[in-house]
Amino acid sequence: MRVNKPEYREAKGFIAEVVRTNRRKSADIRVEEGAVTVVVPANTPAERIDDLLTAKRRWIKEKIALHQEMAPASSKRYVSGEAFSYLGRNYRLKVEKGPFAPVKLVQGRLVVSVPQGSQQPHMIRNALIRWYKRQAELKLKEKVARWAPQVGVEPTGVAIKTFKSRWGSCTAKGELQFNWQIMMAPNRMVDYVVVHELCHLIRHDHSPEFWGQVGRILPDYEQSRDWLKHNGHRVSAL
Structure with a gap:
């Protein structure tokens, strides 16, 4: 704690x-x-x-x-003016030189302060990862609290993780685990991932019954599932 x-x-x-x-x-x-x-x-x-x-x-x-x-090769340079996606919207990075200060979203810009030097891009990337993880912790807990009553379940907890090939997971003990990188996707995709994992508290498989539970809450879930399948690699690039 x-x-x-x-x-x-x-x-x-x-x-x-x-x-x-x-x-x-x-x-x-x-x-x-x-x-x-x-x-x-x-x-x-x-x-x-x-x-x-x-x-x-x-x-x-x-x-x-x-x-x-x-780490996979990234096209990002971590310089002022570069765009980073948050809940489907692009925000421009503003790099200020000086003592380290964590990323803040100020007037539509992601502002970070770091010392000048060869390690500056690495420091900026790590500062952005920390910011995304904090946003994930706040927003995903809010969304779980919102959707859980509609699904009719009560998870034992919510954790933020780093997964290489999935957006979320549901443990045998009822804890929901989410990949922080989902915060780069549009908001409705985040809702889909939350509902998906909540429904795993009812069915721990991907049977027709499971998808029936997802469809009961999100009738258009297939659009979100397909969008993530085809665009997930782009939104998670950092």
Whole structure:
């Protein structure tokens, strides 16, 4: 459980997101999708966090480099004026030079502040991923709360994940898991994915009965399913 809003620490060549929690007694550094997160006990001093990042700097840089080598080639340059899709609408990126500040949607622009240097595109990409994940956490929970009563189910929880080839999943324990990249698709596609996973709480297959449940809530679901099938690779490119 987070007890404060995330904070950030600048290091040489990367930005680390700090998550303070009462559930940990020791620090844990993670590098996921090239983004660095350090989870620490709630009262950990900032100086202690800086010392941890310095001590693990080589390992962190190796993890980041490995991700960059394995990541699919992107046409994005992460420069001002470039368009990024959010719920089907394009928003222009505005890059400001200075101390790191996370992405904010301001007057129709995605604004981010990062230090100048060779790692700037990497930092901007990670800042955008963090922003999309936060939006996913907020919006998808709202949509689950909206659609669940109509489907007639109660999921045990909602989690945001990174999936390579699917938009969502329903666990055996009733937790719904969603790929944060769905936030780049039009709003009705997001609704379809939410309803799809909610219906899996009734049927854990793709039988005619399952699709009947989806169709009961979204009569035109086939349009959304086909749209994602043919356009999903484009909206998820970051």
